[in-house]
Structures are given as C-alpha cells and as structure tokens.
Amino acid sequence: MAILLCTRRDTRTNIPSYIGNLIHSMKSLLRKKCTPLQHRINPDTRFQMLLRAVQARSVRGVGGQLAAGLPVNHRDPALGNKTPLICAAEYGFTEAVIKLLDAGANVSLADATGATPLHMAAGGGHVSTVTHLLDYGAHVNHLDAHKSTPLHYAARADLQESDCGKVVKVVEVLVAAGSRCNLKDGEGRLPLHNAAMAGTAALLRVLTTGKNKATINLQDNEGHTPLHCAVIGARSLLAVEELLKLGVNIDTRDTHGNTALHLASGRHINHVDEEFDGNCLELLLRHGASVAVHTEDGNNALSLALRRTMWWGRPGSRDHILHAVHQLVAKGSKIQDGFAMWRMVESFPSLVPAALNRSFIANTSSRDSPHLHLDLDFSPLLVSSKRLQMFHRQSPLLPQSELPPPLLQDSELAMLQYILWEGRKQLLLHPLCHSFLHLKWLKVRKYFLANVMFYLLFVLSLTGFLLFSENCPVGTPTTESSVNASTNGIQSDNSTSTCMWVGAQSNMVRLTWWCLVTFNVLLDIREVVQFLQNPLIYFFNLGNLLDATLVFCVPQLLVVSGSEGNVNCCLAAWQQQVGAVCVILGWVRFMLFMGQFPSCGVYIVMFSTVARNVLKFLAMYVFVLIAFALAFYVLLRGLPAFHSVLISLISSLVMMTGELNYEETFLSGSPDYSLGLTLVLLVVFIVLVYIILSNLLVGLAVSDMQAIRQRSEVLRLTRHVGMMAQIEALFRSPLVPGQLQHILLHSIAIIDKNKSPYITINPNHSNGLADSLFLLMVSTLGGRRVFVKLFEAVVSGFIPPEPQPAIPRKMVACIVDVALREHEMDKWEKRLQSRAMQGLPSSQPRSILHTTQIPPPPSPTLLTRCPSLPRIMAGGGRASWVRSFLLDTDWEDEASDMIHSNLHNCQSYNSYPSHLRPVIQQDPSARLEEMRIQIVNLQATMGTLLHTIQQQHTHPYMGHTSSTQSQPFSSVPEQTPLLLPTQQHLV
Structure with a gap:
C-alpha cells in the first residue's frame, strides 16, 4: 500500500x-525509509489540557500548560499537527493568542492542511484575533494545501445572519492589510465565489471594490461564476440581486452548459428551497435571463422545471412549480421535446398553446416581404419512448406519474393520441398540431384511398350479386349445391345436386360472384390482422364491428341454392334476409369511410352524434312507449296492428311519427264497450308522445347541430388521428415482414429521425412557369434527376426549386399571425432591455432611464396574456409590456383550455361564443409607467423649445445676459410648467 x-x-x-x-x-x-501507516497516536495530555482551557476561555489555564513544559509551537500529530496558537485562533480567544505570541509562538506555523492561525481566525469571523495576528506579522496571502488564502476562509464563513457584520469587518481588515481578492484556490474559485455561496450580500460589495477587486465573471474549474454559486447555495436572494447589480453575465454557462436560470429551475427535488427558487427565478427573468439557452443534454429551463411535476409528494411543491412554469412560459420559453409536452399537457394544459406558439419562428416582422420564411418546429409532437423511460428511471424519488400507454409507442402520432387519451381535444386546433395532422394526412391518404377503393369494389360486388341474382319462388323447396357447380353449371362428380344460372344476367352473376369471393377473402385477411394486433380495441370500434359482421354473413351468400329440379340457381329465403342486412351494413360502412375525408368529415360527425343522442333519448323514454303499447294491445288485440305485444310496440313507435290511421283503427276496429277508454288513451298518447316527445327529439337534433358546428373541426381532427393511427398500427403489425414494414413506415413519416424536426415554408414565395412545371412533374411522376437534366437542357441556368410542404393558405395565414406576434414581442423586449442598459454604471440599478425615448409598443393586442402576474413588471431592464396567462390550469371545459390570444384570428376560433373568445388585456401599471415616461420626455422637449424662443426674443440685447440662459427651463420662476391633460390626470 x-x-x-x-x-x-x-x-x-x-x-x-x-x-x-x-x-x-x-x-x-x-x-526515504517510507514506513507503512502507523496505528493511531494518542494526543499529548498537556495539549488536551490546553485545548480545554482554550474552550473554557481561561488565560490562566493556557499559561499553566505553558509553564508545565508544553512547547509553545508544539504540533500534535493526533489532531492534524495543530499548534496551541491555531487552536486559540480557531476559537477566537484573543487573550490566549496574545499570550502565546508573547511567549514566542510562530504566527506562520501551519497544520497538516496548511492552514495558519490567520486562516482559522478569518474563517471564524474573529476580528480582534485577525487584527492581532496581522500586527504580529502573519502572512495575509498564505496558501494552505488547497491553495486557499485567509480571505477564502473568511468569505465562506458559515455564520448566523446576525454575525454577518463580523465577517464583513474581517474581510475589510484583510483587504486593508493587502489581501488579494483575485487569487484562486485549488478549485479555481475566488473569495467572491465563496461569499456568493455563503449568501453574504454586503461581502460581495467589499470584494468587488478597491484596488485588488475580484473579477465578477470569473469561472472556476467547473465553469461556475459567482452567480452560479449564489444560486447553488440558495442562502440569500439579496446576494443574487447584488451580483446582478454588479453586472455579472447572467447567461454564462458552466462545464455542463447550465446557466443560473437552469440551476434555479431544475434544482434537485431533495434539495429544493421553494421560496428561494421561486423568487430567484423571478429575479433572473426580470434581469433578462435567456430562456432559450440549452444545457449540454439539450434541456432548457422549462424542461428542467417540468421534471419536478413527476413528483407532487412534497407539500406546496405544486404551487411552486406552477409559478415557475408560468414565469418561464410568459418569458417565451418553448416546449422543446415530447417529455416537456407530456408534462405540460398533464399538469398545465392551459399553458400549452402559448408554449407551442414559440415553435413558429419568423425571420422578419414584415408580413409582405418576399424573403419571409417560417420554421415550424415539430419537436414537441415527437416522442421517444426510450427517452421517457430513461427520465422515469432517473427519478430521485418514486414517481407518482406513470408513463401513459400512448406514449410508449414509437409513432409520430403518439403525442396526439395521448392528447386525446388525456381528454384535451381542443389542443388539436392549435396551428402546430393542425399543420402536423395535415402533413400526416398527405402522407397517409394514398393508403386510405386504396382502402376506400377496395371497400367500394367490395360493396359494389355485393350489391351487384344481390341485384342480378334471383330469389327462389315462395314455397319451393331448395337444395344446396357446391360452389363450383352452382357457379359454372357443370356436372360435378362429387355431387348429383347441381344448378346453374340462367337468363340474360347469368354472366353478370358469375362475374360479381367471383369478385365477391376475391374481395371477401382479402377482407377476411385484413380483419384477422387487425384483430391479432389488438383484440381489445378491435371490438370498441364501430367500423370494425360492421366489418366483422360482413365477414361472417357474406360467405353465407356465396353458397347458392337451387330450386326444385336442380336446374335454376336462386337465393333462398334466409339468404335474402342475410343479403338485405349485408347490403345495408356495407353501404353504411362505406359512408363511415367517406366521413374520414377532410371535406366530408363534419357531415358524418353530425349524423353519428345526432343518432347517438336520439338513441339515448329513446332509451330514456322507451318506458312510455311500452306502457301505451301494452294498453293498446289489451284493448285492440283483435286488430292486425296490435295482435301481439311486439307488433303493438312497433305500431306505437310508428304512431309517434304521426301515422295514426285514426278512422280505420280506432273508430271502426275498436269494440263498443272500450271505445271511450281507447279514445282517451289515444288523446293522451298524442299529447305525451306525438307532441311532447317528438318536439323534444326535434329540438335535441337542432341543438346538437349547433353544438356540432362549433366543435366540428375538433371532432374531424379526432377522427383523423384515430384513422391514421390505425393505418400506422397496421403497418407495425408482426405479420408484416420487417423490410416491408420499414418501407411502409418510412413512406408515411413526416420527419426523418436522422434529420432536423424543422419544416420551412415561404408564404410569399411564388414560382415561375418553369418552376411550377418542374415541381408538378416531380410530384406526379418522380425521377428528380431526369427532370433536372431535361430542364437544364431546355432552360439555361435552371436551378431546381425545393418543394414546399402543402399547407392550406388559411392555416399558413394563421401560422404567420402567430409567428409575427412572437417575433414582434421578442423585438420589443430586446429593445427595452438594450435601452435600459445604455450608459448605466455597474453600481447603479439597471432601470429604464426617464430621459430615454421609449418606442411605442407594436400593437395593443400583442401585449399581455394575463393581468394577474404582477411579478413581471417594468424594472430590472425587462419589458413593461409582458405576456401572461390565465392561472387556472385545471379547467374541465374543453373550450376553455384553448382560450389564447394568439389564435383569435384563426377560422377554428371564430365559431366560439363571445364569452369564450380570447380577451386581450393590458397591464394597467405598466401602461401608466410608459405614459409617464413619454410625458416627461415631451415636457423636456417643449421646455427646450420655449427656452430657444426666449433666447430669440432677447437676442437684440446682446449686452445683457438673460436669466434664462444660465438656468434650466424648470428653474425659471416666470414660466409655468406645461402640463398636458393626460399628465394632469395622472397627477
């Protein structure tokens, strides 16, 4: 070792x-005679006694240990080579420090970490001890093992708020003694970094002034500026505000790409300080922190804040995150990916439209410019299931929000399916979602048209076979024949019972029979694939139920029966009934297919909605019909119209439509003994059923039509999402071969995974004749290289144009409106911020100068998004005209979710009632501030003009000096200040 x-x-x-x-x-x-690590050494007993005396602040005890023989410069290895002087300085025992220094203690002797007594005294905030150590020659810039000076120790002192003055005094003493504020420690930090981390605002002013002042924007080894450290420490909001006043670069990024805004919005859930983070986020945004900066992982501040919404366990955290997200979206932060879109839709649905508006980027604010081009960012609608699962696994706590099933599909429509799954249908009306669906429809429609054509041929074959086939005579026994023999009229060896079609239409019957067999087999294959893909969802779709019924009934028509004698083929009585049901279901299913076209969808939605509501109505009042049907059956069971309970119920339902047949049924057919009661019941039936219920049904249908017209676009888009998701899911079926599946999915994809999710359109760009012909031929016939060579041979200098996305003009106009408004808002905020920064010293707060001419706002309709956000006001260099929102994010009303000022000109919003339309309001306090500034500027200009006029009047008397030439206009006693009516009103 x-x-x-x-x-x-x-x-x-x-x-x-x-x-x-x-x-x-x-x-x-x-x-060097290195030896292995020795066992732990016990501290010296005399040094322990001295340490107790220091803790008890006993000068006599310290002197006693020195008198007992303890060396004054003793270094105890058990306590990190600390000396008695270091211990006394650490506890701030000034009398003991003086006694030890007088006894010959070395003021520069350091412990094992390289810390001197001055380090320990400065770190403890002991002013008098620091002063005496400096008087005895302590080195003020001595470096410890970590390259920290005593000033570093003093700046990071973790004292109570009441003791901050001591730390400031220590720093002032050290700076006056020559301590350098610009020395870095081992981590590349200045004392200013430590002071910011400790949150001492007064100390920041001391370190940034003087001869050896610290660099305010210096980054440490991790790229942290003092502003980063102040936000990470989360100690004092005053420290953050002081750094911003001193001119720190607010958007500096560290080694991980994090700005101070990222650190405040995305703090770890276990270390969050909600009050500090909320106020700090507000302060940073007010001073111009950019919400568009991304970290190295590609996350902006909004995405980092939305990560917290996965854990609502802590009390009050929901309100804190709601406040943070409101501020970020109000400052123009955009939804950058599917994860942020998921959290916004689930937690803050009313903010989604405003955040999606930032996905439209315009290069100019000129609406009629031929160079205008718009970038549509579809990143919020593209979801990566792997990325979501990665975020889910990286959660610091057990997440309370599970991943929704629609988002686990690797599909371009996953986010739109989740929006419908969450019940936020109105979000489909946003221009970004609407244009995405339109482009997706252009990709999918070729397969949908093929499906419609296939079904049309199937229905025509079924209809032709039933029309050209003959019914078997009533009462004639029939025998079943084989399919091959019955169709071709050829004697079969396996069956002696054969029949053949005769007559002029026999060829048509054979043709339609074979077509029906072919299309029925294909329909069976398609339905089996859909059923195997998702059996549960299959039976919850009306179209699938109709197809399944046809798959079961149509084969029964293909087995043709023959009449007596086995000569002529015909349809038996039961086949006639099955055929009648099949032809109705087939054409109804084809109508539902046609309803998925954009131009026809609203009518099918109206039909299905009214039919559903009428059936619900009848289900509620069917008991009234049952009651009258039973009464008429008891009284008139001898008549054909009421001879059974079921027939009586049907007759009552027919009578509800007005078909009473009064004279024949109730006067002639009613028995004499019950005629009076029968007529009384008939009158009651007419009043209750025919008049009241029928009119209720008509009124219900009319009211439904009005509601459907208002929601027709939403319902149509909802059906479109379902249809396109069904086609995409069919292509992803395991029954489809892998290579074919890749080709089919690539043919309907809007955004390539390896390319940018942006789509560019040029609203004002028009192609010439050659360009239009070229694009037409490319779109219809393909073969781009061939046509390029052809046009280069014909047209000199031909440059092939790029095809633009086929987005309807009305939708493009709506997108242009939204993009230009966001562009104008950005320009307005940048202009106000730059004007506020001009000519201000770093020591002065950055506020808008009264003498600076402020340009007028772009438009009153572009300014505010809610007056209930007073936190984003004029001051700190930020715009006084701001965008804000409705604070209620838990609305259940679908129409209320889409109230947004940027969409009030869109066609889909003109149908909303007036009380649901967007309300554009102005911030009254901000408007008064702007008016006051303009009035002050106007008064100054008029004062200068009057002063010039007075000089012209006194010009003939050059020898006399006018008082107005040496005094400003506001100080002339003879002049009365000019007050405009608006200014008088403000005063």
Whole structure:
C-alpha cells in the first residue's frame, strides 16, 4: 500500500516504461525509509489540557500548560499537527493568542492542511484575533494545501445572519492589510465565489471594490461564476440581486452548459428551497435571463422545471412549480421535446398553446416581404419512448406519474393520441398540431384511398350479386349445391345436386360472384390482422364491428341454392334476409369511410352524434312507449296492428311519427264497450308522445347541430388521428415482414429521425412557369434527376426549386399571425432591455432611464396574456409590456383550455361564443409607467423649445445676459410648467 501511495502512474507510458518507473519508485521509497501507516497516536495530555482551557476561555489555564513544559509551537500529530496558537485562533480567544505570541509562538506555523492561525481566525469571523495576528506579522496571502488564502476562509464563513457584520469587518481588515481578492484556490474559485455561496450580500460589495477587486465573471474549474454559486447555495436572494447589480453575465454557462436560470429551475427535488427558487427565478427573468439557452443534454429551463411535476409528494411543491412554469412560459420559453409536452399537457394544459406558439419562428416582422420564411418546429409532437423511460428511471424519488400507454409507442402520432387519451381535444386546433395532422394526412391518404377503393369494389360486388341474382319462388323447396357447380353449371362428380344460372344476367352473376369471393377473402385477411394486433380495441370500434359482421354473413351468400329440379340457381329465403342486412351494413360502412375525408368529415360527425343522442333519448323514454303499447294491445288485440305485444310496440313507435290511421283503427276496429277508454288513451298518447316527445327529439337534433358546428373541426381532427393511427398500427403489425414494414413506415413519416424536426415554408414565395412545371412533374411522376437534366437542357441556368410542404393558405395565414406576434414581442423586449442598459454604471440599478425615448409598443393586442402576474413588471431592464396567462390550469371545459390570444384570428376560433373568445388585456401599471415616461420626455422637449424662443426674443440685447440662459427651463420662476391633460390626470 505504501508503494502505491508513493508511486505516480503515467497512463501515457507503455508497459516496460511503467515497470521501470515502478522499480525506480520502490528504490526511492527505500531510500526515504517510507514506513507503512502507523496505528493511531494518542494526543499529548498537556495539549488536551490546553485545548480545554482554550474552550473554557481561561488565560490562566493556557499559561499553566505553558509553564508545565508544553512547547509553545508544539504540533500534535493526533489532531492534524495543530499548534496551541491555531487552536486559540480557531476559537477566537484573543487573550490566549496574545499570550502565546508573547511567549514566542510562530504566527506562520501551519497544520497538516496548511492552514495558519490567520486562516482559522478569518474563517471564524474573529476580528480582534485577525487584527492581532496581522500586527504580529502573519502572512495575509498564505496558501494552505488547497491553495486557499485567509480571505477564502473568511468569505465562506458559515455564520448566523446576525454575525454577518463580523465577517464583513474581517474581510475589510484583510483587504486593508493587502489581501488579494483575485487569487484562486485549488478549485479555481475566488473569495467572491465563496461569499456568493455563503449568501453574504454586503461581502460581495467589499470584494468587488478597491484596488485588488475580484473579477465578477470569473469561472472556476467547473465553469461556475459567482452567480452560479449564489444560486447553488440558495442562502440569500439579496446576494443574487447584488451580483446582478454588479453586472455579472447572467447567461454564462458552466462545464455542463447550465446557466443560473437552469440551476434555479431544475434544482434537485431533495434539495429544493421553494421560496428561494421561486423568487430567484423571478429575479433572473426580470434581469433578462435567456430562456432559450440549452444545457449540454439539450434541456432548457422549462424542461428542467417540468421534471419536478413527476413528483407532487412534497407539500406546496405544486404551487411552486406552477409559478415557475408560468414565469418561464410568459418569458417565451418553448416546449422543446415530447417529455416537456407530456408534462405540460398533464399538469398545465392551459399553458400549452402559448408554449407551442414559440415553435413558429419568423425571420422578419414584415408580413409582405418576399424573403419571409417560417420554421415550424415539430419537436414537441415527437416522442421517444426510450427517452421517457430513461427520465422515469432517473427519478430521485418514486414517481407518482406513470408513463401513459400512448406514449410508449414509437409513432409520430403518439403525442396526439395521448392528447386525446388525456381528454384535451381542443389542443388539436392549435396551428402546430393542425399543420402536423395535415402533413400526416398527405402522407397517409394514398393508403386510405386504396382502402376506400377496395371497400367500394367490395360493396359494389355485393350489391351487384344481390341485384342480378334471383330469389327462389315462395314455397319451393331448395337444395344446396357446391360452389363450383352452382357457379359454372357443370356436372360435378362429387355431387348429383347441381344448378346453374340462367337468363340474360347469368354472366353478370358469375362475374360479381367471383369478385365477391376475391374481395371477401382479402377482407377476411385484413380483419384477422387487425384483430391479432389488438383484440381489445378491435371490438370498441364501430367500423370494425360492421366489418366483422360482413365477414361472417357474406360467405353465407356465396353458397347458392337451387330450386326444385336442380336446374335454376336462386337465393333462398334466409339468404335474402342475410343479403338485405349485408347490403345495408356495407353501404353504411362505406359512408363511415367517406366521413374520414377532410371535406366530408363534419357531415358524418353530425349524423353519428345526432343518432347517438336520439338513441339515448329513446332509451330514456322507451318506458312510455311500452306502457301505451301494452294498453293498446289489451284493448285492440283483435286488430292486425296490435295482435301481439311486439307488433303493438312497433305500431306505437310508428304512431309517434304521426301515422295514426285514426278512422280505420280506432273508430271502426275498436269494440263498443272500450271505445271511450281507447279514445282517451289515444288523446293522451298524442299529447305525451306525438307532441311532447317528438318536439323534444326535434329540438335535441337542432341543438346538437349547433353544438356540432362549433366543435366540428375538433371532432374531424379526432377522427383523423384515430384513422391514421390505425393505418400506422397496421403497418407495425408482426405479420408484416420487417423490410416491408420499414418501407411502409418510412413512406408515411413526416420527419426523418436522422434529420432536423424543422419544416420551412415561404408564404410569399411564388414560382415561375418553369418552376411550377418542374415541381408538378416531380410530384406526379418522380425521377428528380431526369427532370433536372431535361430542364437544364431546355432552360439555361435552371436551378431546381425545393418543394414546399402543402399547407392550406388559411392555416399558413394563421401560422404567420402567430409567428409575427412572437417575433414582434421578442423585438420589443430586446429593445427595452438594450435601452435600459445604455450608459448605466455597474453600481447603479439597471432601470429604464426617464430621459430615454421609449418606442411605442407594436400593437395593443400583442401585449399581455394575463393581468394577474404582477411579478413581471417594468424594472430590472425587462419589458413593461409582458405576456401572461390565465392561472387556472385545471379547467374541465374543453373550450376553455384553448382560450389564447394568439389564435383569435384563426377560422377554428371564430365559431366560439363571445364569452369564450380570447380577451386581450393590458397591464394597467405598466401602461401608466410608459405614459409617464413619454410625458416627461415631451415636457423636456417643449421646455427646450420655449427656452430657444426666449433666447430669440432677447437676442437684440446682446449686452445683457438673460436669466434664462444660465438656468434650466424648470428653474425659471416666470414660466409655468406645461402640463398636458393626460399628465394632469395622472397627477
């Protein structure tokens, strides 16, 4: 062990040289007579007695031990080679320090760690002891084994808040004695770093002033500035504010890419100080901390704050994180990945639209510029199940939020499926989600159209076979024949019972029969694959149930029966009934397919919603129909319309539509003894059922239509997500070969995993004739290289254009509105911050100068997102016009989740009621501040103008000096200050 301790290993050398170095080290060890580690040594009894005397602050006891023979410079190895002077200085026993120094104690003798008495006295905040040690010649810049000076010890003193003044006094004494504030310790830290970590604001001012002042932005070995240390220490908010006033770089990144904002927002859950973190986050944002900076892991401050939402165990942590997320989103932080999107949708759904607006990036604020291009960042909608599981495993505590099943799928639609699973359908109306769905539809629609065409051919084959086939005569016995013989009319060796189709339509029957067999087999294969993929979800889909019914019923039609004599093939009575059911289900299923087209979806949604509500209504009031049906059956069971209970119920339902047949049924067919009661029941039935219930049904249908029109876009997008997820899940089936599965999934993918998740569009870019022809041919026929060569041969200097994403114009207009508003807001905040920074010394607070002309805000509709956030106000160099939000994040109303000012011009929001539309409000306090600044500037300008006019009036008398030439306008007693009406109102 001793050999290894004395040997220095060089990893860059090879094995022979390493062995040679080892032998050399062993020889040198023997020469130095290195011995193994000895057993623990007991401390000297006299030194222990002296230590007790120091602790008891007994000068007589210290002198007694010295008189007993204890050397004044004794170094006890059991206590780290401490001397009596070091112990006395550590406890701040000034009288004992003086006595030991007078007795000849060495003031510079250090212990095993290299700490001198001055180190210990400074670290304890003992002012008088430090003063006497300096008077006796203590070296003020002595370095210990860790390269720390006494000033480092004093700066990191962990004392009570009432004792901070002592530490400041010690630092002032050391600095006055020549201590250098810019010396680094072994970790590359200045005393300023230690003071920031300890949270002593007054000490920071002392260390950053004077001749040897510390560098405010110096980074240690880990890249931490004093601001990083102040945030990590979480001791005092005043220390953070003091560093910001001194001009520290607020966005400096450490070796891991963390800024002070990252440290405040993403502090470990076990070490969080909610009050400090909330106020510190607010303070950093108010002083211009960037929310767009990412760590080395690619996380921004919002993602780090959202990680805490996975653990709500601590009391009050929910409110703290809610406050932090509100501030970050209000300052323009964006959702950067699927993890942050998941936590936002689950915890803060009302903030999701505002955070998603930052996914639209414009390069200019000019709407009509031909160079305008927009970047659409689809990162929030792309989920990596491996990344989510990694975050889940790295949790410091047992997470209370399990990973949702939709997010565990490696699919581009996983996040949209989770949004529906969470019940936040209105988020699909956001332009980012809407455009993503549209682009996904353009990729998927070719397979959907193929599916629709396949089903159309299947329904046409079924319909043609039933139309061209003949029914067997009523009362004629039928015999079943083999499929091959019944179709082709050929005698079979295995069966003596054959039939054949006769007549002019026999060829059509054979053709439709074979087509029906082919499409039915393909339909069976498709349904088996879907069932094996997810049996539980299969039976909860109406379309799948219709397909399963057709798969069971259609083969019964293919086994054709023959009439008596085995000559003519026909459909038996039971096959006629099965065929009637199949043709209805087939065309209804095809209608549902058509409803998934964007232009037809709203009508199918209206039909299905009204049908569902009517069935619920009838299920509620069916007992009234049963009651009248039983009454009519008892009184009129002799009539055909009421001869059984079931027929009586159906007749009552028909009577509900107005088909009463009053004279024939109730007057002529009713017995005389019950005629009066029958008519009374009929009148009651007309009032209760025909008038009241029928009108209720009509009113319900009309009200549903209005509600559906308002929610039609949401319902259509919901159906689109389900349809595209079903197609993608079909491609991921284990029954699909691996190579084919990869090709199919790649053909419907919007974003390549190896490329950037950004899509760029140029709203104002128009192609010429050659470009349009080129793009048309490429999109229809493919073969880009061939067409490039062709156009280069025809058109000189032809540059092939890049195809743009096919996004509808209305959607592009909505995206442009959102992107330009965010761009204008960023420009406005940067402008205010830069104006606030101009010409201010580092010792003065960074506030907006009254003499600085502030440009007007871009638009009143762009300014605030909620007046209930007074924490983001003017001051600290930040914008006084800010964006804020509605604080309630637990709304259950779907429409309320999407109230957002940036979408009020979108078509999907114009249908909202007026009380649900976005309300754009201004921050009244900020607006008054802006008006006051503008009025002061205007008054100063008018004062200068009046002063010039007065000089012109006194110009003929050059010999006389006017009083107005030597005094400012505000000090002229004859002049009355000009007050505008608005200023008078403010005063």
